[in-house]
Amino acid sequence: MAIFNLNVNGKKTQVDLDPATPVLWVLRDHLNLVGTKYGCGIAQCGACTIHLDGVATRSCLLPVAAVGNKAITTIEGLSENGDHPVQKAWLEHDVPQCGYCQAGQIMTAVAFLKNNPHPSDEEIETAMNGNLCRCGTYLRIRAAVKTASKS
Amino acid sequence: MTTVKTTINRRSFIKVTSLAGGGMMLSFNWLAGCKPTSQEILALPKEWFELNSYIKIGENGAVTLMSPNPEFGSNVKTSMPMILAEELDIDWKNVRVEQADFFPERFERQFTGGSQAIRQGWKILRTAGATARQMMIRAAAQTWNVPVEEITTEAGTLQHLPSGKKAGYGELASLAATLPVPEEVPLKKVKDFKIIGTSRKNVDGLKIVTGKPMFSLDHTQDGMLVAMIAHPPAFGMKVKSVDDTAARAMPGIKDVFTIKTLADEYERNGFDTTSFTELVVVAGNTTWEVMNAKKALVIEWEKISDSHIVVNGWGGKQTVRIPAGLESTAGHKAQMAEMAKKPGKVLRKDGDPEAAFKRAAKVIERTYSAPYLAHNTMEPVNCFARVTDEHAEIYGPIQAPESIMQTLVARLGMPKEKIHIKLARMGGGFGQRAYGHHMVEAAVISQKLKAPVKLVYTREDDMTYGIYRPTYTATYRAALDEKNQLLAFHVKAGGIPETPIHPNRFPAGAIDHYLAESWSIESNITIGAFRAPRSNFMAGAEQSFLDELAEELGKDPIEFRLELLDRAKTNPVGENNDYDPDRYAGVLKLVREKSKWQEPQPNIHRGVSAYFCHNSYVAEVLDLVIQNKNPVIQKVYAAVDCGIVVNPDAAANMGEGGIVDGIGNALYGEMTFQDGVPQKTNFDTYRMIRQVEAPKSIEIHFVENETDPTGLGEPLFPPVFAALSNALYKATQKRFYEQPFISGLDQGFAD
C-alpha cells in the first residue's frame, strides 16, 4: 500500500492503495468515477481511455504509481453539462446504441482533435481504430468527429 | 377512422387511477395485444393480463411514460414511448421516459430480443395512448359542457373551437382520472402521424456522452463486495478440489468458496443455459484485489462423465444428454463432414426430389460452414445482488427477466414476491443476455456472504464461459435439366448441437421438387441465441448458393431471385411458405434501383443478397474495391421492409450496426477449441471488426407502407454475409464457402 496524490478532473485527491493498481480501477472503485469503462483490461478495446495531461491513454494497464504529477481527465471532467464540441457532435449524430464504448470513443476523439483539428477522413479512421464498438456505430463516430472538427 | 377496443378476452387491460398530488395515471398491459407465435417460447401466463406499464399525466402537464422493455441499444426506450406519445397527442419535449423494474406481480413478460419489441408493443401502445387522450377529451367536454366531438387536441392541449375554450392536459388530468375507461377509442390515421416517422434522439443520449452511471457494472452500495468466479478452463471439466490458502491471504480478500448455481433436481427452463453449475468464487473489497487473488487460486479440475438434464423450454419438456469428453474444432469439423454425407431428418418434401436429381443433366452441390461465435458484448457479464433473509434485490443486464425469476425462486428458496429484479441498461445484448446465469450466481454469492455483492466477469471469463452461436454446416444441391433449367433443390443443414434450418423459407415454395433435411450432433459446449439465430448462418449459405446457381444458369442474380419469387407468388408449391413473395421482391427491386445495379462501375465488385427473418424483408448490395491487395468495402445499400418505421434515424443506426456486425463476423468471427479449451480469450486473439474495416458508407432505404412495424435489430444482419461473399467472388473469382472469410483471403488479391 502507498499513498498517491492525484489530480483528477481538476480536483486534488488522495488514495491509499497497491501501487500496481491500474488507474481504471482507481477511478471506478475508489473515486466512484464510473464513466470510464472496463472492456478488455489489456489495452485492446479503448473503453477505458482517459487523458493524461491531455494525451489519450488506456487506463486499464496504467499503474497508479506511473501517473506522477500528470493531470487525469475522465469523461466526467470533459464538460459540466455535456457541451464539449465533441459531445455535442455525438448527440447531433445520435451515435450511441448500447452506449458502453462511447466514453472511450469520445475521449480518444477529443485528444485526437486537439492535435489535429482539421483531419482528413482517413486520419479520423486511423485515429479511432483502437476503439472497438460491438454495436457497430463506426460510421456515426466518423461523422461525429468530422462535425466536431468543423466547430 | 379505425377504432379499437380497450378490452381483450372480456378483461379490460387499461385501468385509470388518480395520482397522489394530482393528475392521472393510466396503467395498461404492454404486451396484452401480442399473439404468441410458434417461435415464441413460453406459454402465456395468466399474469400477462396484469397491468405492467403506465402513462402519468401530472397537473403541470408533464407526462411520464414507463418503458418495461429492457434496453440493450436497440433504442426501444425511445421508440416505444414515441408510439404512445403519438396517439396521446402530446409534445415530445414534455415527455419523460422511465425504465420499469421487473416486478413479478406486474411484469410477467419483459423480453427484448427476437426483434419483437416493436411488433408486440405497437397496437397496445397506440390503444393506451388513444385511451388517455380520449379521457382527456371527455374530461374537457364535461367541464366545458360541450359535446365530445367538438373537442380537438394538439400537443397536449385541448381545445373547443366554437367557444374558444382551451386547456392543457395537466389541468384536466385529475378529473379525467375519475371517469370510466371508454370501451372503444379512435386511432389516428397513419397519414396523420406527427411523431411516428420522424427522427427523435435517444432519450439517454446526454447521460451516455457525459459518462453517467447507467450500467449495473457502474453500480455501488455501502458495504458492497466485489466477486469474481473461476470456471473450468475447458468444456467437459468440473471442479475437483480447491486450494485457496494463497488467495485468502491476499490483501482485501474476504472469502473464497464454491457455489452451486442450480437447485438440486432443478428442471431448467429455455433460458437456463449455464455452462458450469459449480464455480469457485473469490470475494473482496475491490476489483483489482479480487482479480489478483483469483490468479492465486490453485484449482484441480477433473473430467465430467455423461449426464442428462431436463429442460422444459421450447417445444415442451426434453431430456438432453451432455456427453463427456474434451472436444476440439478439428474433431467438430470431421464429425460435421460425416453427418453432412448421411441422410438427414426430412423436414419438408415437395414433389419427388429424389427422382428429379436422378434424371438431372447436371447437379451442383456446395457445402458451407461457419464456426462458433462469441457474443463479445463490450460490457462483460456482471450483476449486482443484495440478498437478505427477507428480500433479494438483483440488478443486472437481462433480456428475459421472467425466466430467470423461476430459477431464482428455486435456487434461493424464496417466493417471487420477495425477489426484486431491477433491469439495467445493457452494454450490448445480441442474444447473450437472454441467459441470466449471472443473476443467479450473484444472488447465491450475496446470500452466502450476507452482503451486497457485485459479480464481475473479466473479459476472459466472459469469452470462455460459453453460450456461443453454434457451429453449422449446410449442403445445398440443385438439379438442372438438359435445357439448363432448375429442376430440384435440396438443402441439408445441421450443427453442433442444433440445426439452423427453417424448412419453409424461400426458396421453398418456388421449386417443384424440394427437400429440406436436418441433423445435429451432441456436445458439452453450450450455445445460445445470437443476433438472428440460425438465420445468421442460413442466409449467408443460401444466398451464396443462389448466386452461384444464377451464374450457372446464366442469369442475373437479382433477376433469378425475382423469377423464383414470381413462381412462389403465382403458383406456389406447398402450403406453409412463411414469406410474402411480393414484399420479398419489393426489397430486391428497391435495392436494384437504389444501387443502380444495372450500371456496373469499373473496378467495383458487387454482391447481392436478400433474406426474410423476424418478420422483416431485407435486400442488400455490397460494393468493394481492392486497395493494396486488401478488400475495402466502399458502400452497402440496404432495402428494408419492416412496416412503418417509428424512428427513422434510430432505425438507420440499428441497421448500420447490423451490417457492420455482419461484415465483422463474416470476415473475422470465430471461436475454436482444443481439448475443450476455448482458444481465444480476449480481443488480442478474437478479432473484431474495427473502424478502418467498416464500410465507407451505408445507405438504408425503407419501403414505405402502412403495415404494422416488425423487427429491425436483427434482419439486416444475416443477408450481409452473402452480399460480402458474393462480392468477394467477383473480386477474386474464388467462392467463399467457409467462415470466417479472412482465412480464405490470406494471400491478398492482385490489384
Ligand code: FES
Ligand atoms: S479496457 Fe483498457 S483497452 Fe480495453
Ligand code: FES
Ligand atoms: S455503442 Fe455499444 S459498444 Fe459501442
